[in-house]
Amino acid sequence: MTIATVARRAQVSRQTVSNVLNSPHVVREETRRRVREAIDALGYRASQAARQMRTGRSRLIAVRIEPTRDGINGSVLDRFLHGLTETADAAGYRAMLYTAADATAEIATFDDLLSAYDLDGFVLTGTDHGDPRTAWLAERGVPFVTFGRPWDDPDAHPWVDVDGAAGTAQATRHLLAVGHRRIGFIGWPAGSGVGDDRRAGWREALRAAGVDPTGLDRETVDGIAEGERLAVDLLTAASPPTALVCASDSLALGALQAARAATPSIGTAAPAAAPSAGTAAPAAAPAVPVIGFDDTPVAAAVGLTSVSQPLGDAAARCVDLLTAVLDGPPRTPAPVLLQPSLVLRHTA
Amino acid sequence: MTIATVARRAQVSRQTVSNVLNSPHVVREETRRRVREAIDALGYRASQAARQMRTGRSRLIAVRIEPTRDGINGSVLDRFLHGLTETADAAGYRAMLYTAADATAEIATFDDLLSAYDLDGFVLTGTDHGDPRTAWLAERGVPFVTFGRPWDDPDAHPWVDVDGAAGTAQATRHLLAVGHRRIGFIGWPAGSGVGDDRRAGWREALRAAGVDPTGLDRETVDGIAEGERLAVDLLTAASPPTALVCASDSLALGALQAARAATPSIGTAAPAAAPSAGTAAPAAAPAVPVIGFDDTPVAAAVGLTSVSQPLGDAAARCVDLLTAVLDGPPRTPAPVLLQPSLVLRHTA
DNA sequence: TTGTAGGCGTTATCAG
DNA sequence: CTGATAACGCCTACAA
Numbered sequence: 001m002t003i004a005t006v007a008r009r010a011q012v013s014r015q016t017v018s019n020v021l022n023s024p025h026v027v028r029e030e031t032r033r034r035v036r037e038a039i040d041a042l043g044y045r046a047s048q049a050a051r052q053m054r055t056g057r058s059r060l061i062a063v064r065i066e067p068t069r070d071g072i073n074g075s076v077l078d079r080f081l082h083g084l085t086e087t088a089d090a091a092g093y094r095a096m097l098y099t100a101a102d103a104t105a106e107i108a109t110f111d112d113l114l115s116a117y118d119l120d121g122f123v124l125t126g127t128d129h130g131d132p133r134t135a136w137l138a139e140r141g142v143p144f145v146t147f148g149r150p151w152d153d154p155d156a157h158p159w160v161d162v163d164g165a166a167g168t169a170q171a172t173r174h175l176l177a178v179g180h181r182r183i184g185f186i187g188w189p190a191g192s193g194v195g196d197d198r199r200a201g202w203r204e205a206l207r208a209a210g211v212d213p214t215g216l217d218r219e220t221v222d223g224i225a226e227g228e229r230l231a232v233d234l235l236t237a238a239s240p241p242t243a244l245v246c247a248s249d250s251l252a253l254g255a256l257q258a259a260r261a262a263t264p265s266i267g268t269a270a271p272a273a274a275p276s277a278g279t280a281a282p283a284a285a286p287a288v289p290v291i292g293f294d295d296t297p298v299a300a301a302v303g304l305t306s307v308s309q310p311l312g313d314a315a316a317r318c319v320d321l322l323t324a325v326l327d328g329p330p331r332t333p334a335p336v337l338l339q340p341s342l343v344l345r346h347t348a
Numbered sequence: 349m350t351i352a353t354v355a356r357r358a359q360v361s362r363q364t365v366s367n368v369l370n371s372p373h374v375v376r377e378e379t380r381r382r383v384r385e386a387i388d389a390l391g392y393r394a395s396q397a398a399r400q401m402r403t404g405r406s407r408l409i410a411v412r413i414e415p416t417r418d419g420i421n422g423s424v425l426d427r428f429l430h431g432l433t434e435t436a437d438a439a440g441y442r443a444m445l446y447t448a449a450d451a452t453a454e455i456a457t458f459d460d461l462l463s464a465y466d467l468d469g470f471v472l473t474g475t476d477h478g479d480p481r482t483a484w485l486a487e488r489g490v491p492f493v494t495f496g497r498p499w500d501d502p503d504a505h506p507w508v509d510v511d512g513a514a515g516t517a518q519a520t521r522h523l524l525a526v527g528h529r530r531i532g533f534i535g536w537p538a539g540s541g542v543g544d545d546r547r548a549g550w551r552e553a554l555r556a557a558g559v560d561p562t563g564l565d566r567e568t569v570d571g572i573a574e575g576e577r578l579a580v581d582l583l584t585a586a587s588p589p590t591a592l593v594c595a596s597d598s599l600a601l602g603a604l605q606a607a608r609a610a611t612p613s614i615g616t617a618a619p620a621a622a623p624s625a626g627t628a629a630p631a632a633a634p635a636v637p638v639i640g641f642d643d644t645p646v647a648a649a650v651g652l653t654s655v656s657q658p659l660g661d662a663a664a665r666c667v668d669l670l671t672a673v674l675d676g677p678p679r680t681p682a683p684v685l686l687q688p689s690l691v692l693r694h695t696a
Numbered sequence: 697t698t699g700t701a702g703g704c705g706t707t708a709t710c711a712g
Numbered sequence: 713c714t715g716a717t718a719a720c721g722c723c724t725a726c727a728a
Contacts, residue, residue: 097429298645369707
């Protein structure tokens with residue numbers, strides 16, 4: 001069934017059907033209705049391939065599905081993907097998946113996707129300083145949005161992000177509010193945008209409360225074992241922290257073990273944790289409160305208090321920004337910074 | 349750049365270039381090489397849209413991304429998707445995502461995807477008795493594979509699945525081997541294919557060991573709280589089980605809490621759990637050993653012994669089967685039943 | 697407002 | 713083995 005089938009049925013020319021589809025306003029009301037009826041009756045859908053051939057647009061957006069990393073932080077991705085697919089759908093776009101082992105491979109894939117499939121745009125996740133992927137895309141004028149700020153230049157391209165600093169600051173203030181002063185931070189090595197951002201939130205919140213953060217933080221690559229090691233290190237120091245904020249749930253999980261092992265005597269002011277009404281939590285509050293980041297399923301399962309990112313929203317805004325570039329005037333839409341929220345459970 | 353650009357550069361006709369691409373064997377060796385060189389030099393890629401228009405094939409396969417359910421079992425999906433994308437890629441296909449609230453909506457989406465985007469095939473996950481989706485697709489001769497058996501008729505269509513019964517049987521045998529006899533099972537309500545399968549594995553393993561499974565199992569909808577409730581129910585019964593096998597990690601997590609609360613005196617023969625060398629586990633072995641199913645990140649994090657499904661393999665085999673249908677002769681490829689493995693951690 | 701004439705890049709058919 | 717020609721379904725002019 002083609003546009004001609006519909007035209008015959010509605011007693012109009014093919015052109016009129018095309019107009020009803022693409023520029024409804026130029027067709028007389030009554031004719032438009034008749035054509036619409038024919039379309040519905042026939043169950044006609046325009047062929048993307050033919051349309052794409054003519055217009056050069058595929059109505060396809062690409063998003064990378066990364067190899068799951070440690071299995072804990074990896075599981076945030078499917079929430080994002082679901083939101084993305086749903087919103088894209090509503091905007092008349094479809095999401096296409098691709099994988100890539102590294103940035104170089106990813107750029108090669110861009111090229112392939114662009115030249116073979118005529119992709120309309122890309123959604124990139126996890127950007128970093130001097131990301132070669134964004135440079136490549138920008139250079140060629142390919143529309144894209146990143147979930148994650150361009151750390152070098154906030155105006156480089158459209159982006160959506162979650163305010164990580166606000167998240168760790170909120171976590172820190174929560175601990176301050178219940179009486180803690182010496183609050184430690186376990187994060188990633190300096191130099192990564194997200195990592196530095198999350199550390200900054202903690203540091204500033206502490207400073208604002210008149211606490212000197214010096215010596216209260218440690219850094220490591222992500223992982224449960226690493227988190228535990230650093231927490232032990234921190235808790236056995238000269239004047240140890242009485243509570244811990246972590247840059248990820250993995251680190252927090254490790255820290256939690258160290259915290260549970262720590263004797264309550266360490267804390268100077270360790271108030272009782274609020275009994276949460278959430279899902280069942282396997283264990284009691286640790287001697288040293290711990291807060292994680294990402295609100296992964298694991299956090300929910302073990303009762304870990306964690307900073308939660310609005311992933312569905314983030315995905316939706318990514319699509320909004322991308323379609324604004326694709327369908328709207330050629331100006332860069334304003335970036336979106338979303339606020340995370342603290343999900344209180346048993347560990348803080 | 350089109351096929352004509354390549355033809356000019358290689359000093360051949362457009363048709364010859366097309367032949368090199370689609371039927372290399374009909375082109376003389378030397379010519380083929382010259383064309384290949386031109387293609388590489390120019391960085392030429394055939395336009396999918398044009399090819400699709402001509403052939404009616406899109407080289408696109410669709411897969412649904414479901415709204416994450418309880419956040420625990422949901423996180424298996426991204427591993428599957430990653431494997432799928434990677435294997436599809438290697439076979440020259442790309443994966444497209446779609447969502448649907450229910451089976452009816454999903455069928456409507458099939459229709460849309462098929463008529464507008466000319467999708468080549470579908471990968472369906474989580475089939476059940478009398479699935480309307482498979483019926484719809486089969487009726488129209490649309491190629492598809494399911495990850496999950498067609499419980500009504502094993503020959504209905506190509507499928508890939510993991511042998512759930514073998515998984516629970518293995519878990520049960522593991523517990524039997526370390527001395528347990530009365531091993532309980534917490535599963536889903538009878539009637540679901542997967543649920544019944546997993547229960548059957550436990551039941552048969554017990555019977556094979558000469559233990560009567562009567563009264564040792566309970567059923568409920570999935571969830572942590574539900575798992576805990578049923579475990580308590582089971583453990584406070586007249587002659588309680590000394591170990592528990594669960595149909596999911598969610599149920600197992602709940603059961604684990606009940607098991608930790610249970611006094612060791614309940615067990616008749618509770619041997620010490622093997623200290624696992626895996627990732628750090630937050631707590632000691634419970635009085636009553638518990639084994640989960642799916643090996644989710646949560647299981648790894650809390651040290652829960654669990655039955656692991658080879659998701660990457662499963663995804664790869666799904667693509668294999670689908671491409672066999674798409675590219676090969678029109679006969680239904682044999683189904684694939686993969687074996688799960690037991691990942692030993694601290695809880696059993 | 698409607699109809700007619702191209703052409704997007706590819707592959708299939710059919711002569712040479 | 714190579715070269716010409718038509719057609720896939722749609723959209724964008726342009727003319728009526």
